[in-house]
Amino acid sequence: MATGTSRQFKLAKESELRIEVGMETSLRLRLLSGTAEIFGTELPPENWLTFPPRHKFAIFTWNGATIEVNGTSEVEYVADETPMISYVNVHAVLEGRRARAKASSTNGTDSSQGPRVMVVGPTDSGKSSLAKMLLSWASKQSWKPTFVDLDIGQGSITVPGCIAATPIEMPIDPVEGIPLEMPIVYFFGHTTPSANADLYKVLVKELAQTLERQFAGNAEARAAGMVINTMGWVEGVGYELLLHAIDAFNANVVLVLGQEKLCSMLKDVLKSKPNLDIVKLHKSGGVVPRNTKFRQKARSYRIREYFYGLVNDLSPHSNVANFSDVFLFKIGGGPQAPRSALPIGAEPAADPTRLVPVNINRDLLHLVLAVSYAKEPDQVISSNVAGFIYITDIDVQRKKITYVAPCPGDLPSRFLIVGTLTWLET
Incomplete structure (x- = not known):
């Protein structure tokens, strides 16, 4: 555990500082030199950022940086092996698709749909972190992609127990998270889909149709596309719900984090969809397994x-x-219905x-x-x-x-x- 004194970290290029803030204490940090980002959002030079308890994040630098940290953390270390190159390569491919969609919408052709990216994988594989990076990088390029959160267990947009969507107009604040200007929120009311899987499907379909109507009248949002975060339940009913969501949102890119078996199953069952790309990505070594008690907190x-x-x-x-x-x-x-009234x-x-x-x-x-x-x-x-x-x-x-x-x-x-x-x- 790192103590409350100030300390500096000199990060080499393409390395990251991984930090877990304690359960009861906050932590401050600032960028002293170079450039660095948290989940795709650049750190402002010399500005102190204060992270409340229970935050877990990584400060990544492409070209090298010096970071000053002040306060107590439970975990704090520098890693030079990260999957960031593969993540930014995915971003570059998505950028190309957005540009083509925008060009075709101005030409009046019908291929104006930007990328609809679904991030899937088991619990604690870094799905929401990757989703934030892709959204922040896209908004930095002046796009306004739509973030869709289907993970009712944690809730990145609003309280847990909901599925929700909101446009992302600027890089996501590393402390405050997803902005809450005009989210579309449907209340499932439970923190696991097993409470009522059929209702979960109905609400997913409802949200997908609502966004479809919005996209129909907004070529810019349509070209920017969406990034869809999913839950970590990927077996049995969870797998069924995943396939249902891919279909409901008409996803054209599925990013599979850290599970070969899931990637293979999806490729096999979805091979009839020629316009769907399924890409396996490595999960970050900084992803931390969270136990039930931590999730409840x-x-x-x-x-x-x-x-x-x-x-x-x-x-x-x-x-x-x-x-x-x-x-x-x-x-x-x-x-x-009583048994007597049934066949x-x-x-x-x-x-x-x-x-x-x-x-x-x-x-x-x-x-x-x-x-x-x-x-x-x-x-x-x-x-x-x-x-x-x-x-x-x-x-x-x-x-x-x-x-x-x-x-x-x-x-x-x-x-x-x-x-x-x-x-x-x-």
């Missing part, structure tokens, strides 16, 4: 960040509503996309609920969400519900979606 941290900001710079508002002011629904489940031999099954009203009671305490944009109940599944609230108290006697919201005022909708996403505020 990271999820909790993401939810806290939504309400309070990265460094407690936001002030969420506590509000009280009557039970009659809101309508709560969960998606999936509901009463099953002989058929098993009763819950409908995975059925909308089920939820009675307000103390079971809702500490749940994070999504506020739907739906105008009518039957639009809840197909509507994206406006944001999230956190239930802090239920008064059954007085029929009052107390919740925390990121901003004051009335909720944009009376329809709230309930999942299993919980948060114990600490």
